[in-house]
Amino acid sequence: MAAEKLIILSIQLSTGFELWLQSQEISQLDKVNLDSLLLYRVEVSSEQAELLLNHRDVRLVDLIPTTGISYQQLNRDINEALGNISTPTADASKVCILDSGINTNHPLLGPAIAESESFIDGENEFDETGHGTAVAGIALYGDLEACNAANFWHPAIWLYNGKVMRRCPESGDAIFDERTIETTLTNAVAHFVDLGCRIFNLSLGNANAPYDGKHIRGIAYVLDSLARQYNVLFIVSAGNFRGSEEPPIPRESWRDEYPEYLLNEGSVIIDPAPAMNALTIGSLAQHNATQDAQRYPEISQLSPATENQPSPFTRHGPSVKGALKPELVATGGNLANPIRHEGEQWRFEMRGLGVLTCHHQFVGETLFKEISGTSFAAPYITHLAARLLNEYPDASANLLRAMLVNHANMPDEATTTFSEEMQAQYKESPATRNREIFRDVSGYGLVDEDALYRSSENVVVLMAEESIENNAHQFFELPLPADYLRSQIATRELRVTLAHSPAVRTTRLDYLATRISYRLVKGESLEEVQNFFNHDTQDVTDTRNDDAISNRNISAQLRDKGTVQSSVWSFRRRNPTEKWFVVVTRQDRDWGEPLSLELEPYTLVVTITDRDNEQAQLYTQIRQRIQEQERIRSRG
Secondary structure, three states: OOEEEEEEEOHHHHHHHHHHHHHOOOEEEEEEEEOOEEEEEEEEOHHHHHHHHOOOOOOEEEEOOOOOOOHHHHOOOOOOOOOOOOOOOOOOOEEEEEEOOOOOOOOOOHHHEEEEEEOOOOOOOOOOOOHHHHHHHHHHHOOHHHHHHHOOOOOOOEEEEEEOOEEOOOOOOEEOOOOOHHHHHHHHHHHHHHOOOOEEEEOOOEEEEEOOOOOOOHHHHHHHHHHHHHOOEEEEEOOEOOOEOOOOEOOOOHHHHOOHHHHOHHHEOEEOOOOOOOEEEEEEOOOOOOHHHHHOOOOOEEOOOOOOOEOOOEOEOOOHHHOOOOOEEEEOOOOEEEOOOOOOOOOOEOOOOOEEEEOOOOOOOOOEEEEOOHHHOHHHHHHHHHHHHHHOOOOOHHHHHHHHHHOEEOOHHHHHOOOHHHHHHHHHOHHHOOOOHHHHHHOOOEEOHHHHOOOOOOEEEEEEEEEEOOOEEEEEEOOOOOOOOOOOOOOEEEEEEEEOOOOEOOOOOOOEOEEEEEEEEEEOOHHHHHHHHHOOHHHHHHHOOOOOHHHEOOOHHHHOOOOEEEEEEEEOOOOOOOEEEEEEEEEEOHHHHHHOOOOEEEEEEEEEEOOOOOOOOHHHHHHHHHHHHHHHHHHO
């Protein structure tokens, strides 16, 4: 079966390589020959592809761009039948979009719009830039490409429209007033909390305020305080990196210099992305074929990233004291370099590489537009959080954060974006010692939607909403059945995630008034584990590590730095008689005691997975064990 390939060679080898292609009967479809770049597009069989891969002069063999937003997807007539779009149920979750406003008469958005309010003096609540309407479309429907393909539009949440940004007359972009944005957001959040909103999307950022690794100020501090005050979930974007002039990034080409510049100090997260009590969202690419690449066979533009690799514009963490930021990633778009314009390969093209969403100027135009940015990755997580709140209407903001992170996986493509040499250097550098590049760019990864909303017989989710006093431990024995702990070789998995929302103070380098953390440990009995931890809180929490650290994906020392903390343990062989415990510990900073509650709330989520056992009855067995424990406590 023939396939098209893209090859990059040094210029001096061009003639010899073309003779070699002819000798191997490989069809040459196109060629780009510039001072700094030589590319061929060829059509090969699987056997010829092997020859290319082993050719001594071939620097890179790549598949051609294959997917993108098409002109047909964008050009859907407004008069075309969309079906009868219903309104959400009366008790559906309420999500507030704090942005540039929403054009609430859009046919796809109108049925789900609840309340609108402008917090910009002299302006109404409608969207002049298109940013807020685009964000709202994704928050409401999630994957609009899938909805459009199936012509299925079923709003399951209510949208609340809070206008906090206006249109810049020079650039046409959505901007906020830096002098008043903190007050504006405080007033807007209070207004919509009174209306019942529990989830807030803020796809905005201050490019003039990159995180400097020290104090958190500005919008992030306000969000951290409001999240705790109102028990609401803020979902914010990591911010977009569009290159820099001093130093020049990229120097020549986004494609050639990807992914190294993703770790440049100029591409750190910007305010409010460092917020510790919010979820920060980075971006992954999905499409890699621009509209030109889809329509014409010649080499026109090439993308640095392929599906599930970090978007070329996404920003990296960490946040305070090395806390993982962003925590999650979602599809936010891609970019491509023009290839045939010598000396201009630092420019970028985005048409066809973004995400599909609602067009704010739909009258006389089309229903849809496509757009790229971390701004449009964040509302996808907002959509998932809102659907989760529909499943658990009484869930705290901590539970929503913990559930989303607990169901996140790092895509293989995001891990392998960075070479082994880059990853080794990053871990060994004094500034980033023992850290992993892909974690600082993509956090805990991509949310697994299939597992997010319910348990099954081989994947069981346990959750607890608890509170804890200072300098104390709380102990949870995991109800693991003997079948799960069987000694036969098989892959089993434990995921443990904790979330809390501590008080904060900008004048302190520590920033967080309270530290709540957990350890996964093995013991003969609950009494043994309690005796070990309770003899000296300070010493134990400084030195006690998880058990089975060789089976764990994220160290306790790294996850402890955040307010949402997650690790995954993978086991091949266990002992049916062993017992496993999660131990939760709270310690306040000395200065933080007056700011903290006597009993600080937190959420613990545990996922127990046994996919290798086709006869698994994990859900039934765990339920029986919990019921038996409850009967024992009742008799006691």
